[in-house]
Amino acid sequence: LNVVVLSPSVRSRYTAAVCWVLQQEGLTVRRVIVRRMLQAKRMRAEWRSTGGKLLTKIVRRALHIDSSAVRKSGESLAQALAAWGAPADLHEAGVPRLLCRDFNDVEVLAALENDAPSAVFFTGGGIIRRPVLERSGAGVVNCHMGPLPRYRGMDVVEWPVLHGEPCAVTCHFMDEGLDTGPILLSRPIAMREEDTFELIRVRAEVVMVNAMRDVAAALRAGTLEPRPQRIEEGRQYFRMHPRLLERAAERIGEIAIGQVNRQ
Amino acid sequence: MLADLMERIARALDPWLPREEAARILVRRRDTLEKRLRRATAEERQRVRALLDGPAARTVELPVELPAIATLVNADARVLDALRVAIREGAVAAGPGLLWLEWALRRVEMRLPEVARTSAGSIDRTALLAIADAWRIGRDLRHLNCLLRAGDMLARTRPRDLEHLAITVAVLAAATESTR
Numbered sequence: 001l002n003v004v005v006l007s008p009s010v011r012s013r014y015t016a017a018v019c020w021v022l023q024q025e026g027l028t029v030r031r032v033i034v035r036r037m038l039q040a041k042r043m044r045a046e047w048r049s050t051g052g053k054l055l056t057k058i059v060r061r062a063l064h065i066d067s068s069a070v071r072k073s074g075e076s077l078a079q080a081l082a083a084w085g086a087p088a089d090l091h092e093a094g095v096p097r098l099l100c101r102d103f104n105d106v107e108v109l110a111a112l113e114n115d116a117p118s119a120v121f122f123t124g125g126g127i128i129r130r131p132v133l134e135r136s137g138a139g140v141v142n143c144h145m146g147p148l149p150r151y152r153g154m155d156v157v158e159w160p161v162l163h164g165e166p167c168a169v170t171c172h173f174m175d176e177g178l179d180t181g182p183i184l185l186s187r188p189i190a191m192r193e194e195d196t197f198e199l200i201r202v203r204a205e206v207v208m209v210n211a212m213r214d215v216a217a218a219l220r221a222g223t224l225e226p227r228p229q230r231i232e233e234g235r236q237y238f239r240m241h242p243r244l245l246e247r248a249a250e251r252i253g254e255i256a257i258g259q260v261n262r263q
Numbered sequence: 264m265l266a267d268l269m270e271r272i273a274r275a276l277d278p279w280l281p282r283e284e285a286a287r288i289l290v291r292r293r294d295t296l297e298k299r300l301r302r303a304t305a306e307e308r309q310r311v312r313a314l315l316d317g318p319a320a321r322t323v324e325l326p327v328e329l330p331a332i333a334t335l336v337n338a339d340a341r342v343l344d345a346l347r348v349a350i351r352e353g354a355v356a357a358g359p360g361l362l363w364l365e366w367a368l369r370r371v372e373m374r375l376p377e378v379a380r381t382s383a384g385s386i387d388r389t390a391l392l393a394i395a396d397a398w399r400i401g402r403d404l405r406h407l408n409c410l411l412r413a414g415d416m417l418a419r420t421r422p423r424d425l426e427h428l429a430i431t432v433a434v435l436a437a438a439t440e441s442t443r
Binding site (some may be wrong): 163235236238239240243 | 372415
């Protein structure tokens with residue numbers, strides 16, 4: 001089976017990891033379509049959402065800088081990639097790449113028509129419109145960092161915790177809504193009493209890669225069973241205010257204990 | 264009027280926002296508002312009073328007095344009708360009211376990052392006040408989150424007019440109101 005991967009940056013470790021697991025599952029990654037980072041339109045959009053943190057974000061992404069807490073945890077995606085013997089980024093992966101300004105550009109549509117992929121795997125980089133969805137074989141697979149259908153949108157690791165619920169990642173086919181496409185599978189994220197949200201997110205990235213691997217295996221075996229979401233089953237969440245974030249952080253321990261007790 | 268509001272806020276020691284932090288912001292805004300009110304015309308005073316006595320600044324939940332705000336912000340009548348439905352039905356039940364309330368939330372949230380770098384005047388004030396009411400009725404943490412974020416933005420920007428100041432006070436009042 002041929003697949004195409006959509007990537008937010010040539011330096012994305014997540015994209016490299018997903019490409020690697022897809023190949024491990026016997027899928028052929030025909031092409032990685034990478035959205036150019038340094039372009040006015042994208043910079044404006046990023047500036048609107050991140051403001052003064054934009055420069056830090058770019059530098060961290062470009063140079064793969066992890067905090068000391070993450071490095072010490074031994075659970076980062078970088079460390080997982082090294083342990084798997086997988087390439088650290090797309091430069092090392094050696095997969096054909098197409099750079100684009102936007103995933104909905106004409107040259108991307110032409111590439112998808114040419115490649116005729118069985119499915120497309122999304123690893124970030126912006127909004128996908130109908131023409132792309134229509135040229136993506138079985139569909140565009142995304143792994144959402146929160147439990148669907150209940151938690152759509154942003155900060156979906158933190159919002160369930162604030163409500164006293166455990167974290168999970170969810171693979172789904174993308175549609176024109178925000179995280180509203182048919183659900184493929186869900187995987188829990190293990191939590192520990194001493195966790196921080198930074199560490200949970202780092203751990204979640206590895207869970208996401210493994211979830212994408214499971215989707216790839218099911219796609220190859222022809223056993224994918226998409227379950228449509230009903231809009232009323234979930235709600236859209238937005239960036240969490242620091243005050244509520246503190247409240248949520250206080251609940252991590254109790255949820256981690258709950259997870260252990262259930263086991 | 265303002266003294267009552269401040270007293271109520273001070274009493275409402277909300278677990279979600281430290282009393283001293285809320286008080287600091289509110290006192291600063293209230294002082295500015297009072298100074299400006301002294302120089303305001305009778306019509307301006309009346310409009311601000313309608314806001315401060317309106318839904319976001321009161322403890323009663325219904326009915327919601329949106330017409331006063333409608334005049335203030337020159338909002339589209341259809342939007343206001345929809346918001347009125349949202350407030351009455353949406354925060355407590357599913358259906359079209361809930362969808363309209365979701366719309367109001369999205370409308371405010373999407374604007375916040377930009378507003379933080381421009382001016383508070385860009386926030387849809389009617390939608391924001393609807394969210395303030397929805398928080399009182401439904402206790403949906405997303406609404407409180409929106410109020411806290413909007414409160415931050417409004418408090419950070421330079422007060423440009425009386426309505427802006429009144430909205431700031433009203434939104435912060437809603438956010439600091441006790442959840443118990």
